Amino acid sequence: SSDLAANPGASTVTLSGSATYDSIPNPAGALVYSGVSSKPVRGASVDIVNSSSVVVASTTTDANGAYSVSVPSSTAVLVRVKAQMHQGGNGATWDVTVRDNTQSGAIYAMESATFSTGAAASTRDVHAPSGWDGSSYGSTRVAAPFAVLDAIYAAQTKVLSVAPATVFPPLNVYWSSSNLPSAGAFNPALGQIGTTSFALDSSGRSIYVLGKENVDTDEYDSSVIAHEWGHYYQ
Secondary structure, three states: HHHHHHHOOOOEEEEEEEEEEEEOOOOOOOOOOOOOOOEOOOOOOEEEEEEOOOEEEEOOOOOOOEEEEEEEEEEEEEEEEEOOEOOOOOOEEEEEEEEEEEOOOOOOEEOOOOOEEEOEEEEEEEOOOEEEOOEOOOOOHHHHHHHHHHHHHHHHHHHHOOOOOOEEEEEEEEOOOOOEEOOOOEEEHHOOEOOEEEEEEEEEEEEEOOEOOOOOOOOOHHHHHHHHHHHOOO
């Protein structure tokens, strides 16, 4: 981390926790909100950010959504979990991001409230709610990008189970609550994406995912997302 590198004598503590998201089942094509369950955010990038917006530590959640890092003690920080899976270096590599095509391609993320790391090991969990209030989406649909990411995590893991050295090309996945079917029109900045689909475009390999409430939402349709990921992989 930048702070520890600048002050190698600084004391540190362990910060750990888990990242989860609301998963909504759709066994017959319709979302069943009464069946909501909490699932782990797997393989996602985690940044610990101080009050000066400096990333003081980074890690990745494991298959159970858990993370653990060494951070400066008695420091005000927040935990930021990004809708991103990244692994560099030699061997298997990948870089998958879930972005908002109506916000200049910004990567989705969720954050904890700011807290002090204190003088001893501590735990801080982060959860992404669906935003459903019983009759509509009454608040931000924080869980949606993480549901999309998890469908890709599952597909990618299947490939790695038989081809563990796979080098995956970078993939941008574009989801927005404004994304709707648009026959004959394609303007992602306005949410006009045609339909959920794979594209090889100016930004590289991309998957566009529908998300318009009361029109068509595909973020919890893991089979649809896996199908488009199959086009990417092929």
